Amino acid sequence: MHGYSGKILHIDLDERKHWSEEKPEEWYKIYIGGVCMATRLCWENIKVGCDAYDPGNPICFANGIFSGTPVPVGGKYGLASKSPLTGVIGDSLSGSWFSVALKRAQWDGVVIHGASKDWIYLFIDDDRVEFLPADKLLGLGTYETEEKIREIFGDDQVRSATIGPAGENMVRYANVTNDGRQAGRTGHGSVWASKKLKAVAVRGTYGVTVHDPETLLGLSFDITESAQGPHTEKYRIYGTSTNMLNASKEGFLPTHNFQEGVFDFVELVSGEYLDEHHKVKVIACAQCPIACEQMSMVKKGPFAGSMTGIEYECLQAVSSNCGIGDMTAAIKMVDISDSSGMDTMSMGVSISYAMECFERGVLKKEDFKCNKYPEGFEPNFGNGEAGVTLAEMIRDKEGIGALLAEGTRIAAKKIDQERNSESWKWAMNIKGLECPGYDARSLKTFAMGLAVGTRGGCHNRSAAYDPDIKGQTNRFTVDDTRGVVAARSEEYAAVYDTLPMCKFIRRCFTGKADRAGAWPAIAKLINATTGWNFDYDDVDLIGVRAHTIKKAFNIREGWKSEDDDIPYRWKHDPMTKGPGAGHVVTDEELNYMKQLYYKAKGWTEEGLIPKKLLIDLGMDDVAEEIGV
Amino acid sequence: MVASTSKYKYIVCDPELCIGCQLCEYICSYTKTGEFNSYRSRIRTVRVDEVLITAVSCRTCEDAPCVRACPRDALTQDAVTGIIHIDPQKCDGCAWCVEACDFGAISINHETKLAEICDQCEDVEGGPQCVLICPKDALQYTTPDQRSQRTRKKLIESSLEFPQKAKDPR
Known part of the structure; x- marks a missing residue:
């Protein structure tokens, strides 16, 4: 083998x-x-x-x-x-x-x-x-x-x-x-x-062998060359941070803890600004010919010397989402989370949650006491020093940082119990995982894609924002196509996550990122590596199986259909600015789309997986345990 | 004393362009052993502080210190190409050549326990395979003279602003 x-x-x-x-x-x-x-x-x-x-x-x-x-x-x-x-x-x-x-x-x-x-x-x-x-x-x-x-x-x-x-x-x-x-x-x-x-x-000191090295090298050379062209230009030049400007223009850039989708100071925290003022070097992962990691450094000011890789998801979580229009504070916050090993997105959303708690009077200045500020401080949106201090307090679990280190679901529950407040309404998580950098009130297919996600609020597992942003679906409304769109988009992503290959290569096989463009090329790579005889359908099944085993795991751990939900804010608080203004995703819309999605997956109305479907995928023992 | 590099060609890496992907190591080890294994590569990437990245292989020094250091005369230098040849019959893996090399370009094969060094793929069609695979053209097969010529040209191009003829009329 x-x-x-x-x-x-x-x-x-x-x-x-x-x-x-x-x-x-x-x-x-x-x-x-x-x-x-x-x-x-x-x-x-x-x-x-x-x-x-x-x-x-x-x-x-x-x-x-x-x-x-x-x-x-x-x-x-x-x-x-x-x-x-x-x-x-x-x-x-x-x-x-x-x-x-x-x-x-x-x-x-x-x-x-x-x-x-x-x-x-x-x-x-x-x-x-x-x-x-x-x-x-x-x-x-x-x-x-x-x-x-x-x-x-x-x-x-x-x-x-x-x-x-x-x-x-x-x-x-x-x-x-x-x-x-x-x-x-x-x-x-x-x-x-x-x-x-x-x-x-x-x-590991053993050499790696493959079934047909000459063919594999030939294919790899072609993809490597293609990866130097326009298909990856966005990632190579600015990295994903270049999304900032467009996300704000389109009105779905998380701003002030998802209160708005347009950020007034977005130009100061854009990928283009980063490139001009802070970029030091672009680096790659192992065997990657693209190199998207924009290593960025703060050269002067209070956060001078801070350096880390910056990409869109991290950047939006700590900048626009916290109202911070200061790139040096943003880099410092990402550096704190990267070097101490925590998730920048969840950290950013936990900080923005605390900022909103402060602005709404649920948390007071004295709740933010720490060694650095013994009297506490006032973490208003836009306060970069407060953002940096909160990141350090979370890392060290100091003061209120210990609570914010639990994530927004647990933090809100504890705060609301203690203070008789309703901060859960702005605790921006799905199944406990903090939301990614796409406000889903005006990306309705994606709202459902996130709701049904097996690991919670994650843009990597559901790619349903893509058709919404590209206009393949009407992002402001729902219709009966959305179940299939969301189901196929997450299975598509799951193919890459299972091989795994970085999705940034998806256009480099043939110039087209869709299944017809990528699956035959991926099948060739698999066959040259293993000696198997995979075809388009086999590659497609990789994603279906990957998603199915994750769902099966969740079902066995007690998942229920009502867990497939979105934050209160996306259902009840419309934004006031930009193209997304006035929109929410109602319970009725969400439940309608969820049913379409379960149907597209071939599951029951409760979102459970039929035995036959599992057996057809070769997962007989899974069918035995959780199939219906 | 750092040995002077020479009139001979060698593989040089531009640290500004190198992204540290290590594909050069993959192709080198495959060319030499049929397997992908960085431990068997004769070019090695180096990374310090995450962002200082380059790749190093034999720099074909004139009057190469590794050749002089070998107590068993296992190393010889080709007078025309400057390539260092290691005779596996004579080499016993004592690693004096490794110590003598100012560039860390020689390694001991952990299976055979003998010294290995870049031979510029002299028997391979197309020349050094690492240069061919490098996605960022960070690797060049060149001499110090050619290298300085190119550096001068690059400097002038980037520092003087003259109207330029369109390179790609498309």
Whole structure:
């Protein structure tokens, strides 16, 4: 079998032992890799119904089919555990060398069970596994931890996935970080901390072989060349931050905690401004010929010296969303979250939630006491210093930061209980995961796409904003096409998330990003790597299966149709400015679209999956447990 | 003392253009071993502080220190191309050449325990494969003289503003 070793590494932190599990080729043909295989491993190994911080919640890595080969943007892995934010599947992706090292160590996946009593880190050295004390690593930032581990082993090709101080402090939306990239959003970092696991280091020294290297190289060369042209220009020149101006113009740029969709100071926090004033260098993930990471630096002012990669989702969360029209404060906030290892989007939305609480009088100045400001401070929208201070307080769980570190769902619940307030109405999360940078009141297909999302408010898993923004659907209304549009868009995304490949390559196969443009090319890459005989339909099924196993996981953990919902604000508070002004998504519209979506998926009205559908996908054991 | 680089051609990396994707390592190891493995690459990327990135391979020094350092005369330098050849029969992996190289361009193969160095793909059609695959044209197969010529030209182009004839009439 090429492309896979056929082996999953199991590590038990309680017993400090490890073993290898062999999987048959047919299993790989169904679960492939990335988020799909990671979720499947989670399905097989979790103690059903456990809390996310219970030792029975496993950490599941699944590598990519193309990791370690020259296939462009194929150096990625999936990571899954139950999410402490949502209580359902937390499936993340991260790019770069960690996946390549794991591939060369010849492990298709890693499942970490149990919990350690003392802080440790793991060293997977090809076939060996070491359990090492983490004393020297505690308190270090994410990149510092990686460098320290390389120093300890004296090998610059040792790659590590780590948690930073935010993870150690169990910020609920802490990330796992490797090579400056984040497995983000769903709170993996705090799950690792619940197991006292600081890092997983990997050294892989075996060569990677593929079924037909000449064909694979030929295909890779062509895609690499195409990736230097107009299909990726947006990502190469400005990165995704170039979306800022358009999002504001179109009226869906989250502003003042999603109160508005137009930001008055957007030009000061645009991708173009970033490029002119702050960009230092563009860097790439492993085996990526695009290079979209715009490393940006603050050169003067109170936040001078701060440097990190800036992209749209992070930028909007900490700038327009907090009303902050100061790029230096925005870079500082993203730097704090990246180096301490937390999700910038959830952090930004938690901060904007607190700012709105302050402006509406639910929280007072004295609620914001901290070492830096013993009398407290006034975090109005637009206050960059307040934004930076709150980011630090969340990282350190200092003062009100400890509450905001729980995410907006839990924070609002606690605040409303204590103060008899209704701040849940502006707690902008879906299933507990903070909303992404698209205000969905005037992107109605996307509103439903987010509502039904298996990991909560996430733009990576549902791509339904795309038809709304491009005008393929009328973004202000609903009609009977939306179920199919949303269902197919998330299955499309799931193909890339399962291989996994970065979606930025999607136009580079043939110039067309649709299924007809991309699937035949992806099938060729899979076949040259593995020797399989995949065709268009097989590639299409990758996405269907990936999404189905995630949904099945959630059903088994107790998901109900009423969980597929959007924040109160999107249903009741219309915006006042821009093209989206006056629009909301009513309960009636949402429920209508949800039913269309369940139907398009072939599910029941309650959103449950028929047995036959699961059996047809080759998931007989899943059908047995949750099929109807 | 840093050895002087020379009249010979070698592979040079522009750190401003290098994005650190390591595709050069993939293609190098494949060309030499049939497998993709950075540990077997004769060109290596280096990254410091996340944003300082470049790639390094043999710089074909004149009167190469690695050749002089080898106690078993396993290393020889081609008088025409400057390429360093390592005789696997004579090499015993003592790594004196590794220590002698100011550029870190020699590595010990962890399987055979013998020294390995870039040979500019002298037997491969199309020349150095890393230069061909580099997506950003950060790698150049060049001599120091050619390199300085190009730097001068680039400097003039970027610092003087003259009306320019359209390069691509489309």
